[in-house]
Amino acid sequence: MFAATRLSVVDAPLVRIHSECFTGETVSSVRCDCGYQLAEAMRLMQEEGRGVIVYLRQEGRGIGLLEKLKAYNLQDQGHDTVDANLLLNHPADARTYGSASAILADLGVAKLRLLTNNADKIRQLRERGGRRLDIVCHVPMLPRWWAGGASPQLSYLRHLGLDQTVMSEADKYLRTKAERMGHMLAVDTASAITIPRTPTRALYSQDV
């Protein structure tokens, strides 16, 4: 858990409830957007001078690192992230957010703006938090490299020094989140994901 300033003076701080991802955060894998999301959450909170990150040890959407690596093997054979979990007899997403809700209550956070695209996360928090947790709005966590230019994927590739094969894995990851897990990311049939060309800060008031 990371708090950038005294919370008592903040009306509705930015909050990121982030699930552990060793591959995305520690070894900077581009198979997922986890590393980017954690860094972006810290950047936005730094900009505001306040915010809360609740870091949950729910590696691999709750199935643990070893099982996630087995899921990676299945993905290498052509399955998406949802089917890979199911083939290993795990739910598509095994996470719960009760502890996050309790931590926020303990910190005295009653109103918040949640950094997420995950509708299930918002639903679970609203159910758990009841009347003592008011999620005023969600703030989309949109990959910034897709927001600026005619060929954003290529510019991201150049930025990372990677080739198209690697990038298509991240595309697939995001597409599966949008199409099969109800994440609030607009999918375009021509390219991978359509991202509104609006700076992240302008999206702060978007309601769920």
Ligand SMILES: Nc1nc2c(ncn2[C@@H]2O[C@H](COP(=O)(O)OP(=O)(O)OP(=O)(O)O)[C@@H](O)[C@H]2O)c(=O)[nH]1
């Ligand atoms: N099972 C599984 N988990 C993965 C995989 N790639 C990343 N993860 C885990 O997914 C979790 C992050 O979940 P996401 O669905 O990417 O994002 P989210 O936190 O639910 O949603 P946002 O709030 O919008 O970021 C972390 O625990 C990662 O370890 C994968 O291929 N398989």
